[in-house]
Amino acid sequence: MARQRVVERSPLVQRAAPLLAEAMPFIAHPQIRNRGTVGGSLAHADPAAELPAVMLALDARLEARSRSGARTIPATAFFTGLFGTALTPDELLVEIAVPPLPPGSGTAFVEVARRHGDYALVGVAVVVTLDERGRCRDARIALLSVGAGPVLAAEAMKLCVGETPSDEMFRATAEMAATRDIDPPSDIHASAAYRRRLAAVLTRRALGRAFERAGAG
Numbered sequence: 046m047a048r049q050r051v052v053e054r055s056p057l058v059q060r061a062a063p064l065l066a067e068a069m070p071f072i073a074h075p076q077i078r079n080r081g082t083v084g085g086s087l088a089h090a091d092p093a094a095e096l097p098a099v100m101l102a103l104d105a106r107l108e109a110r111s112r113s114g115a116r117t118i119p120a121t122a123f124f125t126g127l128f129g130t131a132l133t134p135d136e137l138l139v140e141i142a143v144p145p146l147p148p149g150s151g152t153a154f155v156e157v158a159r160r161h162g163d164y165a166l167v168g169v170a171v172v173v174t175l176d177e178r179g180r181c182r183d184a185r186i187a188l189l190s191v192g193a194g195p196v197l198a199a200e201a202m203k204l205c206v207g208e209t210p211s212d213e214m215f216r217a218t219a220e221m222a223a224t225r226d227i228d229p230p231s232d233i234h235a236s237a238a239y240r241r242r243l244a245a246v247l248t249r250r251a252l253g254r255a256f257e258r259a260g261a262g
């Protein structure tokens with residue numbers, strides 16, 4: 046029942062989950078965010094929505110409750126397809142737990158929409174963590190508006206781990222995400238080829254920003 050606008054303005058969210066805070070203003074307009082809820086956005090599971098991809102990148106855990114009990118669903122298992130979730134008809138989404146970021150972490154959210162507030166043509170949420178030698182210990186990259194639901198760029202993420210952040214690494218990872226991890230649709234808003242190109246460019250930018258915020262280089 047947490048309104049999007051309340052979460053957007055929360056100092057706690059800004060401190061503990063800066064990726065969520067950064068993504069929030071991209072959701073439509075203040076009028077929409079005054080009414081829309083975080084749980085409602087996740088339960089609705091629009092493939093072009095920001096929050097499903099953010100929760101995938103943050104590796105959030107979602108608690109579903111019904112008369113027969115409660116269960117925790119990892120974000121990776123929650124989104125099941127076009128406007129589809131793992132919730133059964135009698136379940137409510139009652140809690141979203143975002144794990145704290147380990148030290149040496151950085152996050153970034155970027156998207157392109159024709160006008161600010163429109164649904165994104167493509168968006169990317171990135172969480173990275175550096176080890177004590179400045180190499181990538183962990184990377185999570187989630188894209189929106191490139192398929193039936195939010196997409197975790199699993200192949201691209203593997204490419205990052207153990208590497209020292211560099212422009213070359215960002216480019217290679219972004220190309221991997223755009224060519225291997227996603228299969229974007231063509232629709233009235235953009236062609237599949239355009240979305241793929243956009244995914245590569247935005248993933249590269251998001252990685253650069255996230256690693257910089259993590260303290261790289």
Ligand SMILES: Cc1cc2nc3c(=O)[nH]c(=O)nc-3n(C[C@H](O)[C@H](O)[C@H](O)COP(=O)(O)OP(=O)(O)OC[C@H]3O[C@@H](n4cnc5c(N)ncnc54)[C@H](O)[C@@H]3O)c2cc1C
Pocket residue numbers: 046049071072073074077078080081082083084085086087088089093094095096132136137138139162163164165
């Ligand atoms: C004009 C407009 C523009 C928008 N632009 C964007 C955008 O750019 N980006 C974006 O991400 N979103 C956008 N949205 C979506 C908006 O931000 C809300 O997320 C969305 O409308 C859902 O609203 P709600 O939270 O009130 O949920 P509701 O409309 O109340 O619910 C949506 C669905 O989820 C179910 N549901 C809601 N809460 C729960 C729960 N806790 N547990 C189980 N099921 C639940 C409901 O039964 C319903 O089926 C836009 C919406 C509008 C109207």
